[in-house]
Amino acid sequence: MATSVERIKVLNVVEKPSVAKMLVRILSNQYVKELNQSYTFDYQIDDGTDAGTAFQMVVTSVKGYLKEMTFLSNVRSFKSCEPIELFDVNVDKTPKLESQKSTIGHLRRVVEGCKRLYLLLDCDLEGESIAKEVVEVCQEVNSDLLIRRARFSSLHKEYVD
Structure with a gap:
């Protein structure tokens, strides 16, 4: 009798759609179709720590900042005051553009059910x-996410295997 293996759902967020596509090509070794601004594929890690664990990888991208910052005081910009003053300045951070609102809504949808969040920005x-x-x-x-930050300067398949 076959037993079903639980897959851990992981949200991978990159900074640009072109990087998302490249990451998926490197990790999946197969053609994965983009669906609703994301790519989803199964992945197996064999690194010793998660050896044999099945993952469902979801890769999506943002396109820059999610929110715009507006100073709520006499400070007009970062350059209009001494840097030390910025610690006490009130700031409003709100999505102003429709694309920012759309990206935030998308992130909220795809993170549901995820156990991990990998930041590949x-x-x-x-x-x-x-x-x-x-x-x-x-x-x-999803407040129970295990969050990891990747540090890299370029994507090449030989570094992933």
Whole structure:
């Protein structure tokens, strides 16, 4: 009698749609069709820590910041004051563009049922800031996520195997 293997659902978030497509090609070794701004495929890790564990990988992308920052005081920009003053400035962070609202809604939908969130965004200040926004949005829906941050500078198949 065959036993069913529980798959751990993992949301992988990258910074650009082209990177999502490349990551899927590298990890899946098969053609995976994009469906509703995401790719989904089964994946097996053989690294010793999760050896033999079945994963359902969901790969999606954001396109920059999820929210826009508006200063709620006499500060007009980062350059209009001394950096130390920014610690006490009130800021409104709200999605202003329809694309930002759409991306946030998409993240909220795809993170449901996930056990893990892998942040595969660019390793720079902007990438770190976007990663923080992604975590905040995802944790609003799913507070029990195991969150991991990948650090890389390029994607090549020989580094994945």
